[in-house]
Amino acid sequence: MKRRHLLLAAAGAFAYGQTGSPGFYAIQNAMIHPASGPAIPNGTIVVRNGLIEAVGPSVPVPAGAWTIDGKGLHVYPGLIDALSTWGLPAAAPAAARPATPAADAPTGRRRGGGDETPANVQFLDDGGPEDRPSNTSWLKAGDLVQPADATLTAARNAGFTTAIVFPSTGVFAGQGSAVNLSGGRAGDMVVGSPVGQYVTLPTRSTAGFPASLMGSIAYVRQIYIDAEQYKAAKAMYAQNARGLQRPAYDRALEGVLESPRILLPATRKVDIDRMIRFGKELKIPVVLYGGAEAWRAADSLKASGVPILLNLKWPEHDRDGDPDAVESLRTLETRELAPSGAAALSKAGVRFAFYTTGLERPADVRRAVKRAVDAGLSNEEALRAMTLGAAEIYGVDDRLGSLENGKIANLFVTDGDWLAERTNVKMVFVDGKKFEPAPAPAGRAE
Amino acid sequence: MKLAAFLLATAAFAADDSFVLRNVTIHPVTSADIPNATLVVTGGKIADFGPKAAIPKGAKVIDAKGLHVYPGLIDSASNVGMSEISSVRESGDVNELGDFNPQLRAVSSVNPSSDHIPVTRGNGVTASLIYPGGGIIGGQAALMHLDGWTWEEMAVERNITMQMRIPTTTTSTFSQTFGAGRRPFAETKRRYEERLKLTGEFFEQARAYQRRKAAGGGGFTVDRKLEAMLPILEGKEQLLVFAARERAVKDALAFAAKENVKIVLAGVREPGTAVKEIAERKIPVILGETLELPLEEDSPYDSPFTLPGELYKAGVTFAFGTFSVQFARNLPFQAANAVGFGLPYEEALKAVTINAARIWGVDDRIGSIDKGKWADLILTDGDPLEGRSQVKQMWIQGRPVSLETRHTRLYEQYTKRP
Numbered sequence: 001m002k003r004r005h006l007l008l009a010a011a012g013a014f015a016y017g018q019t020g021s022p023g024f025y026a027i028q029n030a031m032i033h034p035a036s037g038p039a040i041p042n043g044t045i046v047v048r049n050g051l052i053e054a055v056g057p058s059v060p061v062p063a064g065a066w067t068i069d070g071k072g073l074h075v076y077p078g079l080i081d082a083l084s085t086w087g088l089p090a091a092a093p094a095a096a097r098p099a100t101p102a103a104d105a106p107t108g109r110r111r112g113g114g115d116e117t118p119a120n121v122q123f124l125d126d127g128g129p130e131d132r133p134s135n136t137s138w139l140k141a142g143d144l145v146q147p148a149d150a151t152l153t154a155a156r157n158a159g160f161t162t163a164i165v166f167p168s169t170g171v172f173a174g175q176g177s178a179v180n181l182s183g184g185r186a187g188d189m190v191v192g193s194p195v196g197q198y199v200t201l202p203t204r205s206t207a208g209f210p211a212s213l214m215g216s217i218a219y220v221r222q223i224y225i226d227a228e229q230y231k232a233a234k235a236m237y238a239q240n241a242r243g244l245q246r247p248a249y250d251r252a253l254e255g256v257l258e259s260p261r262i263l264l265p266a267t268r269k270v271d272i273d274r275m276i277r278f279g280k281e282l283k284i285p286v287v288l289y290g291g292a293e294a295w296r297a298a299d300s301l302k303a304s305g306v307p308i309l310l311n312l313k314w315p316e317h318d319r320d321g322d323p324d325a326v327e328s329l330r331t332l333e334t335r336e337l338a339p340s341g342a343a344a345l346s347k348a349g350v351r352f353a354f355y356t357t358g359l360e361r362p363a364d365v366r367r368a369v370k371r372a373v374d375a376g377l378s379n380e381e382a383l384r385a386m387t388l389g390a391a392e393i394y395g396v397d398d399r400l401g402s403l404e405n406g407k408i409a410n411l412f413v414t415d416g417d418w419l420a421e422r423t424n425v426k427m428v429f430v431d432g433k434k435f436e437p438a439p440a441p442a443g444r445a446e
Numbered sequence: 447m448k449l450a451a452f453l454l455a456t457a458a459f460a461a462d463d464s465f466v467l468r469n470v471t472i473h474p475v476t477s478a479d480i481p482n483a484t485l486v487v488t489g490g491k492i493a494d495f496g497p498k499a500a501i502p503k504g505a506k507v508i509d510a511k512g513l514h515v516y517p518g519l520i521d522s523a524s525n526v527g528m529s530e531i532s533s534v535r536e537s538g539d540v541n542e543l544g545d546f547n548p549q550l551r552a553v554s555s556v557n558p559s560s561d562h563i564p565v566t567r568g569n570g571v572t573a574s575l576i577y578p579g580g581g582i583i584g585g586q587a588a589l590m591h592l593d594g595w596t597w598e599e600m601a602v603e604r605n606i607t608m609q610m611r612i613p614t615t616t617t618s619t620f621s622q623t624f625g626a627g628r629r630p631f632a633e634t635k636r637r638y639e640e641r642l643k644l645t646g647e648f649f650e651q652a653r654a655y656q657r658r659k660a661a662g663g664g665g666f667t668v669d670r671k672l673e674a675m676l677p678i679l680e681g682k683e684q685l686l687v688f689a690a691r692e693r694a695v696k697d698a699l700a701f702a703a704k705e706n707v708k709i710v711l712a713g714v715r716e717p718g719t720a721v722k723e724i725a726e727r728k729i730p731v732i733l734g735e736t737l738e739l740p741l742e743e744d745s746p747y748d749s750p751f752t753l754p755g756e757l758y759k760a761g762v763t764f765a766f767g768t769f770s771v772q773f774a775r776n777l778p779f780q781a782a783n784a785v786g787f788g789l790p791y792e793e794a795l796k797a798v799t800i801n802a803a804r805i806w807g808v809d810d811r812i813g814s815i816d817k818g819k820w821a822d823l824i825l826t827d828g829d830p831l832e833g834r835s836q837v838k839q840m841w842i843q844g845r846p847v848s849l850e851t852r853h854t855r856l857y858e859q860y861t862k863r864p
Contacts, residue, residue: 320630320631320632321631322615322631322634323631324693326742326744328742328743328744329743329744330743
């Protein structure tokens with residue numbers, strides 16, 4: 001008993017002190033939301049060596065653990081941004097890249113749907129070989145992450161512990177990596193890589209081919225045909241090199257072959273249906289992103305089994321717009337119904353996850369999720385879409401996304417329901433390492 | 447012998463613009479149709495017409511049994527003759543650079559040998575208001591006959607109106623839902639205000655010039671640009687102001703009131719609540735193509751078709767223009783489309799004949815079959831607004847005009863292919 005007191009005192013001291021962590025914690029008497037199952041009131045979760053050692057209603061606190069009294073606290077799996085540029089080198093100065101329609105949000109480059117030209121990250125994009133324009137498929141985001149980036153800290157303070165980051169320039173922008181939002185070196189942060197190839201389909205580029213939707217689609221199609229042929233030639237050569245001319249090494253195709261799945265933009269229902277068909281044709285698993293009109297496409301998504309990433313930056317009134325313009329019914333409808341897409345997908349049993357591109361502050365993320373909840377999504381499904389749902393889509397749910405024994409100790413602790421307006425994030429654990437956000441001043445995420 | 451031949455030739459020439467149509471149904475446009483009538487043309491003008499019009503002695507008589515005669519159609523806005531093939535830069539002469547070019551005259555830019563001229567005639571169009579474009583004030587438009595060896599021969603009125611494009615704040619709305627083609631409104635508005643200011647300043651300059659000229663004095667020198675503005679400032683000439691949407695139309699109306707100038711609105715497409723003011727101020731309107739998408743995504747699909755009927759009901763005087771080179775031939779069908787959507791037939795016909803002539807102040811010469819007017823006539827086998835009708839013969843100022851066109855030549859050529 002006395003010992004426990006001491007421990008608590010020590011934990012308290014740590015909480016307001018700072019240094020070092022033994023990496024061995026037990027949170028007791030907390031409301032635990034595992035995402036993989038129903039909430040556990042008065043539960044205990046034990047974290048050791050970066051992993052979740054135990055979680056449940058009657059888990060004994062092992063000796064030697066720093067015990068945290070979880071009375072009145074909620075424990076959630078760490079949030080995952082399912083499509084992100086956090087921590088990646090910033091875009092080149094505006095002058096060096098093609099004009100983008102909207103101002104870049106600090107959390108990353110605008111990535112609302114399939115329509116815009118991505119910001120041109122000059123030094124990431126050497127243009128690719130001559131016959132492979134707009135292709136940097138070999139890049140891996142995990143290799144490019146800058147651990148000291150302030151964005152990572154801001155996101156972590158809001159309860160995010162993982163981001164699926166992608167290079168974002170070009171038709172074949174490059175490969176994504178699941179990275180934890182803490183670590184001294186990029187290598188420490190990577191949880192899974194590569195997890196997919198990020199594809200944009202420029203429709204109005206001025207930078208050369210492809211500059212139209214039909215051109216972009218034709219180009220992607222050709223790359224996959226070439227990749228198939230390249231793979232066969234390499235296999236043949238590997239079997240018996242003698243007497244054969246070696247197939248020319250092509251890093252653009254290597255990158256494509258390496259990627260376990262392809263991310264395709266799809267905002268409207270027509271895009272969604274088109275990209276589902278396109279994915280079938282490419283014979284590679286497809287993940288769609290965008291989804292402003294997903295509320296209309298739940299059935300086709302369900303039938304195809306294709307998952308979709310929904311942008312939490314719901315369409316909104318254009319502040320720069322013409323004040324006298326009468327907005328079209330379609331604009332109003334999309335604005336009104338986009339947040340209901342998540343509920344529709346959930347009801348239909350479609351796999352989906354959220355991403356935050358375009359949202360600037362943690363409070364905006366919370367409000368955006370809240371809008372999906374207000375439009376019919378259950379609280380549990382909302383949490384799932386930002387944790388386990390994302391992990392499943394990228395095939396990293398064996399290690400991330402829920403509070404289960406043996407998974408990576410990514411979690412965050414709050415003093416209330418995570419979607420409630422006044423809730424504070426008290427602690428965040430990334431890879432078992434504990435962080436405590438500064439007790440919220442008027443802090444912004446960036 | 448030589449002299450006799452000469453006289454004969456002269457006689458033939460003189461007789462060339464005099465003839466009589468017999469057994470024809472006359473559609474004067476300004477009065478009721480007259481079946482089985484006679485129309486007498488003398489010296490290029492309509493001398494007499496009616497069921498009992500007397501045939502002058504020795505006149506060339508054409509029996510037009512079963513056929514109809516109408517006044518030639520007038521296109522109230524086109525670029526016919528100013529551009530041949532739009533993708534061949536050298537063949538185009540429509541737009542000049544710079545914001546203010548009132549001194550430019552479309553009349554001398556029209557190519558009398560353009561292949562588009564006979565093609566347009568083929569559907570019954572005898573005259574066209576040909577305007578230049580570019581910048582804010584693009585230059586002076588001419589009313590031209592669609593026949594003549596030179597532009598001088600073609601011209602009905604050399605400088606009849608001044609083309610002007612009112613600065614607007616139009617932002618793209620059709621694909622706004624998904625952020626396409628967006629531009630911050632503040633930027634659009636700044637540019638709009640800048641251009642409106644420029645326009646105001648130009649008019650001020652012109653007025654200052656007008657005062658200097660009136661004052662006379664030694665220091666006065668002629669400025670072609672400002673000189674060309676005088677008929678506008680004096681109210682002798684109308685400005686042809688292009689404005690499609692409600693806001694632009696309202697801007698145009700406000701501009702006309704502020705500068706105290708006469709205007710004709712051109713290319714009006716979605717005037718909204720401005721219709722009332724257009725009617726009250728008796729401002730004529732030149733309507734464009736009916737077979738067109740609406741400007742706004744949520745506008746009724748048929749709004750381009752119903753607009754003429756709505757303007758008519760509101761009491762607005764209007765005529766049709768094609769605002770085109772190669773589609774100028776569709777003028778009659780443009781009017782016909784409106785008939786299917788609420789415009790009385792007679793009004794549609796007037797909008798391509800007498801109303802056009804009235805708007806341009808040439809109804810003393812063209813636009814209807816009336817005594818003393820020029821014999822700009824078409825002889826058809828039916829209603830000229832009807833696509834199946836054929837124009838059998840055309841006269842401009844009483845002279846027969848060939849109806850052979852590039853289209854008929856190609857038709858002949860390929861029907862002969864074995």
